[in-house]
Amino acid sequence: MKKLILLFSAAILVVLSACGDSGADGEIETIVLADAGWDSIRVHNSIAQKIIEEGYGYDTEVTSGSTAATIQGVRDGDINVYTEVWTDNIKEVYEEAIEAGDFEKVSVNFDDNKQGLYVPTYVIEGDEERGIEPMAPDLRTVEDLKKYPEVFEDPEDPGRGRIINAPSGWAVAEAINAKFETYGLDETMNNFMPGSDAAAVADLVDAYKAGEAWVGYYWSPTAVTAQYDLTLLEEPEYDEETWNETKATEFPPNDVVVAVHKDFPDQAPDVYEFLGNYETSSDLTEQALSYMDENDASPEEAAEWWMNEHEDIWTSWVPEDIAESIKESLN
Structure with missing residues (x-):
C-alpha cells in the first residue's frame, strides 16, 4: 500500500473531475469517489461505481490525488466517498476527522491485510x-536479516546487504527506518x-x-502478493507502547474502511445504505488484482469480472430489484 501510507503534509489536490453536483433539495446527481493512486482502491471504486450507476441511477466521477489530498477532499466535501481508508496508516488524521464530524465510517471493506518486510519463500x-x-534456511524474523548481508548483497556496496524500503515520503518508510536502528x-x-512503488516491484520481479x-x-x-510466493518476516506481536517508542513490533492491525463525507447520508441515502453493507477481504481483492495483472485488464474490467465471479457477495449488499438491474448491465 502503499502509496496509501504517505506522510500527511501540505498537498495540492489534483482534481481530474468535477465535484458532485447538488440539486435544489440538497441531494446530489453526481457522486465523486477518491482515487489515492493504488490498484485496489481503483478496483473497489469501479465495483462501487457500477452498482451506483446501474443500480441507483447516479452519475459518478473520480478525483485523484495523494492520500493526504484526497482525505482532505472528503473532509471538505469535494469528494463524497472513499472506498479504502487505511485507518492506522493515517491514524491521527483519521481520528481527528471522525471526532470533528467531517466524515463518517460506514463499513469495514477488509481487515485481514498485512504489511512488512517480505522475502521470496524460496530464499x-x-x-x-x-x-x-x-x-x-534459518531466516525467520526481521532482526535475523542482519546475519545475512552476503545473501542480500547490495550490488553497489559489496560486503553489505540491501533492504528495499518504501519510497521516500511514504509514512511507512519512517517506520522501516526506525526498525533499522532498533533491530541493528x-x-x-x-x-x-526506491524512487517509486513501480521501481520496487520491478526489482522484486527481476x-x-x-x-x-x-x-x-x-x-x-x-497483485504482487497474490502472484508471487512471498514470506512475511516475523516481528514481535504488536504492542502499541513499543510501536510508538521504537517500531520494534509487527505493524499495527489496520482496518480498511469505506468512509463518506458527513453530508452524504442525506444527499444519497440509498447509496449510503448500500455502502454500509460493502465488505470484502484481502483474498477477494487480490483475486481482482490478479485478474488485472494476468489479463492486462483495467480496474473497470477487473471489477466486472469480479462481480460476475462473486454475484452472491455483491448482491447481498443491495435490494433484490437493484441487483437485477445491475446484473442486466454486466457483460
Whole structure:
C-alpha cells in the first residue's frame, strides 16, 4: 500500500473531475469517489461505481490525488466517498476527522491485510522444481536479516546487504527506518529507498524470475502478493507502547474502511445504505488484482469480472430489484 501510507503534509489536490453536483433539495446527481493512486482502491471504486450507476441511477466521477489530498477532499466535501481508508496508516488524521464530524465510517471493506518486510519463500525453503537451494534456511524474523548481508548483497556496496524500503515520503518508510536502528540492521545492511512503488516491484520481479535473493517492504492485498510466493518476516506481536517508542513490533492491525463525507447520508441515502453493507477481504481483492495483472485488464474490467465471479457477495449488499438491474448491465 502503499502509496496509501504517505506522510500527511501540505498537498495540492489534483482534481481530474468535477465535484458532485447538488440539486435544489440538497441531494446530489453526481457522486465523486477518491482515487489515492493504488490498484485496489481503483478496483473497489469501479465495483462501487457500477452498482451506483446501474443500480441507483447516479452519475459518478473520480478525483485523484495523494492520500493526504484526497482525505482532505472528503473532509471538505469535494469528494463524497472513499472506498479504502487505511485507518492506522493515517491514524491521527483519521481520528481527528471522525471526532470533528467531517466524515463518517460506514463499513469495514477488509481487515485481514498485512504489511512488512517480505522475502521470496524460496530464499528460506528453496524451490526444488526450479532447482533453487535454500539461501537462508534459518531466516525467520526481521532482526535475523542482519546475519545475512552476503545473501542480500547490495550490488553497489559489496560486503553489505540491501533492504528495499518504501519510497521516500511514504509514512511507512519512517517506520522501516526506525526498525533499522532498533533491530541493528544498519550494522550489516543498507537501507535503500526506491524512487517509486513501480521501481520496487520491478526489482522484486527481476530477482524472482532469476531465482535470486530479495528482501523489502510490501503489503497485501496486491497483485504482487497474490502472484508471487512471498514470506512475511516475523516481528514481535504488536504492542502499541513499543510501536510508538521504537517500531520494534509487527505493524499495527489496520482496518480498511469505506468512509463518506458527513453530508452524504442525506444527499444519497440509498447509496449510503448500500455502502454500509460493502465488505470484502484481502483474498477477494487480490483475486481482482490478479485478474488485472494476468489479463492486462483495467480496474473497470477487473471489477466486472469480479462481480460476475462473486454475484452472491455483491448482491447481498443491495435490494433484490437493484441487483437485477445491475446484473442486466454486466457483460
